[in-house]
Amino acid sequence: MKQIINFFIKYKNTILFLSLFLLAIYFTIQNHFYHKSRILNSTNFITGKVYDLRSNINDYFYLKSQNERLIEENKNLREALLIFDYNKKDTIISGIDFKAKPFVFQTAKVIANRYARLDNYILINKGKNDSIHIDNGVITSKGIVGIVDQVSENYARIQSILNSRSAINVKLRSSHHFGTLTWNGKDPNIVQVIEIPKLAQVKKGDTIITEGRSLIFPEGLPVGVVEDFAIDGASSFYKIDVRLFNDMTNIGYLYVIKSENQEELKSLELEENE
Amino acid sequence: MSNDFIKHSLRFILLVAIQVLVLNNINFSGDINPYLYVLFILLLPFDLQGMQVILYSFLIGMTIDIFEDTGGINAAASVFIAYIRPLVLKFSFGVSYEFQTIKFYQTAISNRLTYILILIFIHHFVxxxxxxxxFTFFLDILKKTILSTIFTVFVILIVNSIFISRRK
Structure with missing residues (x-):
């Protein structure tokens, strides 16, 4: 017994080191593979407040670029509205009930944006209290940003598309061949689309849009343009570099997309699987 | 003792604040940031018990991790260098460390630089x-480690020179 106690006293530093080191490794692995079941993340009260404070100051420096973006978006929306009004007069659309909105938008502000790591997350200032849920899609006026993966009362964390675990269904606008959007961790302006079959016609400058099958994003949201492509080794799929429409290093305000039917469809899918 | 405790607590808060509010947003040439918070571990008193060094290092690493959503990577790297700190101290300061009478700012600059470089490099590598x-990313890891080490040591030396000139 005395020997055991002596052993512990002699190696107390090593034991403490090993246990804390393994604990840290455990948190790391949990963060890598089971990212939806974590307790320790930046949506907690303290970190949220700290980032909130900082962003309240930083906002003033980005007023100009934010205004320009809003004007640009207003212009696009006005144009779309004109075309819509014009078409509505004499087409079948007039018969559709526009009160049934499958998607609802919620504005939010980025309070901490990261893009320099391999696994990037964005913190926003809206949470459960604003009925934001895990798996809500997030976009800006220019394109997609990511998917909500953690929520607390007042804050939510977004798994950015600049994350090695990100996998979002996208397709070519011209041909409807679909693939998966991933990121190799190198350039925050360039993401990769894999699994588009060799049969598809891909050109530089083709637009990539969301596919809409996942219920997270509506169909047809812009993602980016094809910058470069190659056939991926011996496989029969393309590996495409896509230049994002969004500047992921400067987001500011964004929209969280809440799908009204998501819960319903999810439960249906579950039933189907059972 | 309690005076020391307050000093180190303040340093803890200050370094964490600078790290998460300023330095993590530099992203020099895309993704290179200095990790100044490691200075807290380097500056812990040399005669502090090993267990305390490890515990405080875990605390600061975990705090950074929670702010940055990085799981436990900063905590792991921090406890790692806290554990090997006595070895590095002996290696860089030689015998004078054994007597445990030295203070960080009274040591020769070359010894101090060795100490900082070794610990920062190991921390960044982990x-x-x-x-x-x-480890298929080994070259990326090595490149990022070397560039960040240079950046961190550079920032630490700036902070160092400010403090030393104030003391004189």
Whole structure:
């Protein structure tokens, strides 16, 4: 017994080191593979407040670029509205009930944006209290940003598309061949689309849009343009570099997309699987 | 003792604040940031018990991790260098460390630089290895480690020179 106690006293530093080191490794692995079941993340009260404070100051420096973006978006929306009004007069659309909105938008502000790591997350200032849920899609006026993966009362964390675990269904606008959007961790302006079959016609400058099958994003949201492509080794799929429409290093305000039917469809899918 | 405790607590808060509010947003040439918070571990009193060094290092690393959503990579790297700190101290300061009478700012600059360089390099290497979590990225890890080490040591030397000139 005395020997055991002596052993512990002699190696107390090593034991403490090993246990804390393994604990840290455990948190790391949990963060890598089971990212939806974590307790320790930046949506907690303290970190949220700290980032909130900082962003309240930083906002003033980005007023100009934010205004320009809003004007640009207003212009696009006005144009779309004109075309819509014009078409509505004499087409079948007039018969559709526009009160049934499958998607609802919620504005939010980025309070901490990261893009320099391999696994990037964005913190926003809206949470459960604003009925934001895990798996809500997030976009800006220019394109997609990511998917909500953690929520607390007042804050939510977004798994950015600049994350090695990100996998979002996208397709070519011209041909409807679909693939998966991933990121190799190198350039925050360039993401990769894999699994588009060799049969598809891909050109530089083709637009990539969301596919809409996942219920997270509506169909047809812009993602980016094809910058470069190659056939991926011996496989029969393309590996495409896509230049994002969004500047992921400067987001500011964004929209969280809440799908009204998501819960319903999810439960249906579950039933189907059972 | 309690005076020391307050001093180190303040340093803890200050370094964490600077790290998460300023330095993590530099992203020099895309993804290179200085990790100044490691200075807290380097500056812990040399005669502090090993267990306390490890515990405080875990605390500061975990705090950074929670702010940055990085799991436990900063905590792991921090406890790692806290554990090997006595060895590095002996290696860089030689016998004078054994007597445990020296203060950080009274040591020769060359010894101090060795001490800082070794610990920062190891810290960054563990940090980026865990961040990528895959040794097929070995060259990326090495590149990021070397560039970040240069940046961190540079920032630490600036902070150092400010403090020393104030003391004189």
């Amino acid at each position: 940090l980026f290895s865990l961040e990528y979590f895959n």
